[in-house]
Amino acid sequence: MKPIVLEIVTDTITIYGNCRRCNIFFDESGLNQKVYQKEIEEYPADLIEDFNELSSWIKELNKLYKHRLLIKLIDVKSFAGIYKLLRHRIRKYPAFIVEGKETYTGWDKERLEGLLDKYIQAALASKQRSIQPSLS
Numbered sequence: 001m002k003p004i005v006l007e008i009v010t011d012t013i014t015i016y017g018n019c020r021r022c023n024i025f026f027d028e029s030g031l032n033q034k035v036y037q038k039e040i041e042e043y044p045a046d047l048i049e050d051f052n053e054l055s056s057w058i059k060e061l062n063k064l065y066k067h068r069l070l071i072k073l074i075d076v077k078s079f080a081g082i083y084k085l086l087r088h089r090i091r092k093y094p095a096f097i098v099e100g101k102e103t104y105t106g107w108d109k110e111r112l113e114g115l116l117d118k119y120i121q122a123a124l125a126s127k128q129r130s131i132q133p134s135l136s
Contacts, residue, residue, distance in 0.1 A: 001127055002121045003070040008058070010094040012075040013051050015044055027126065054094055063112070068120055108117045 040048065058071060072080045076093065084090060088103045096103045098115055 001123055003068055004065075004116060004123065005070050005072065005099055006061070006116065007072045007074055007077055007084065007097040007100070008054070008094055009074045009081055009088075009090055009097065010050075010054060011077070012073065013040060013046060013047065014075070048098065050094075053107075060109075061116075063118075066087065069116065 058073070061069060061071065074084055076082070076085060082097075084097065088095070088097055090103065090105060092105045094107075095103055095104050096112055096115075098119055102115060104112055104115055
């Protein structure tokens with residue numbers, strides 16, 4: 001079965017890193033963690049809280065759906081994010097776009113999982129129809 005594509009459009013926390021060679025040095029010395037933590041703390045508390053909640057939610061979805069779901073995280077400040085905002089008329093975050101067709105905005109896990117289950121069931125049904133031999 002082809003995985004269901006879930007695009008998550010949200011305001012993300014951006015951390016600017018060093019060059020690859022410098023990262024090795026900073027990782028080994030423990031400096032990267034301090035620098036990244038300082039950058040994260042500069043964001044508003046509500047954005048950090050939402051981002052942490054969304055991160056744990058994505059981990060749960062990965063565990064629950066495993067190979068049946070392909071998750072793409074899209075920052076609203078990127079070109080792709082702006083396109084998705086206009087195309088799907090998104091006004092609040094996080095916004096979840098399933099298979100490029102249906103959009104759900106909000107924090108109701110059960111509603112999103114119901115939407116994902118609907119698409120997975122439809123994919124399984126179409127797969128079974130294509131496997132059944134014809135009687136002609």
